[in-house]
Amino acid sequence: MLARGAIGARLAESAASGPTAVEPPDVHAWLAEQRERAWMHVERVPLADLRGWAADPETGDIGHRSGKFFTVHGIDVRDPAGPVPGWSQPIINQPEVGVLGIAVAEFDGVLHLLMQAKAEPGNCNGVQLSPTVQATRSNYTRVHGGAAVPYLEHFLEPDPARVIADVRQSEQGAWFLRKRNRNMVIELDSSELDSSELDSSEVDSGGADGSTAARDGFCWLTLATVRRLLAEDDLINMDARTVLSCLPLPLPGEADDGSLHPTRELLSWITSARTAAEIDVRRSPLRGLTGWSQADGAIRHDSGLFFEVVGVSVRACGREVAEWTQPMLAVRDVGLVAFLVRRIGGVQHALLQVRPEPGCLDVAELAPTVQCTPANYGFLPAEARPRFLDAVLSAPAERVLFDATMSEEGGRFYHARTRYLVVEDSAADTGPTGDLERAGFKWVALHQAADLVRHSHYLNIQARSLLACLPGRADG
Structure with a gap:
């Protein structure tokens, strides 16, 4: 039987847990071993x-x-x-919809995530931690004539009672045309993952009873460990970050509690921006x-x-x-995405923009405060320089809450890297105010952003990546 209880509370316990016997004793050593074995x-x-x-x-x-x-x-x-x-x-x-899925299971009363050490041709360092399943339809239907995708059977027709998250989300709207993937988190009974279903050559790690066995190249990690690893450069891949952003973690505030703008107002704002946009994209x-x-x-x-x-x-x-x-x-150059955050009425908010992109399925999505490649702006007109870019780049170290450079999708982009920043606004404690809001920008409470991620095409991939890094950091 699956462990019962409020999934948000159980995820929070996993996010607060210490090291467990199920995890590799040294994740970095385990990854180094995988890089030797799964070379590319x-x-x-x-x-x-x-x-x-x-x-x-x-x-x-x-x-x-x-x-x-x-x-x-x-x-x-x-x-x-x-x-x-x-x-x-x-x-x-x-145009095909792929599957990005993380399996979770409870061991010794703590939820663990099944993560894969996966090499991609575009990764700058070969192997990075990825979801349990990361596969396009062409891959998992084996158009390439290769081997089957491990653990895929748990995601194609899941038991609804086991589904923690299941939503179609976009990818980079500047480089993909209307690309979507199914982002999934599925809870499994640990008895379904024992060593009896695996060949002895496939078992990579496990407990004494075999119940924590995983296939070669996979390991169980608590959410606390995954969060720590998110702060390291080029370690958690883009596909894992987007799935992690969909986890129903509890955040301060419920519904519109403490938010500067009611959710209905935000939804109307997004819809109005999409309706007003005159962007026209034609194949050439x-x-x-x-x-x-x-x-x-x-x-x-x-x-x-x-x-x-x-x-x-x-x-x-x-x-x-x-x-x-x-x-x-x-x-050609390293990108930059950043949240400006501010505590308003005791609740942490991020300044988001409605950003049209040519590859968006529905014209525009919510994006970080800053999303750009700074090196490009010597070529573009001065008025194209992003708002708040200089404020983010010049922020003193004490106001930088998160700073890591991470790889983008390594299956399609070669050595594409982005610096992800969370910067506390200099007026963080001035109370409810909209003084930074401009046309196209609004303060959005973090719990509102997390709720929007449970629906398709509201937050873009860059905003979801930053959101995955934020829970547990909202208090600074």
């Missing part, structure tokens, strides 16, 4: 040399011979109200895309900024497929 060799190659991929002879759009996985094509964007009224760019079109051939050129086997912006479309050849141990090639987006 990635080499940049010309796009024309990708096996199984081809450019359409008329458009230049890049697709897989199976018609699955994803395509890279161009878009033309018109945004008359934006600081840049129009531009063209390549974008990844991956990748070949001849305005402002972009193909040279040396890659596609680059003529300014040398933003990102490029490159090819990679991969050899891997511990993946469903041992060798493959694919196109990727290689981002």
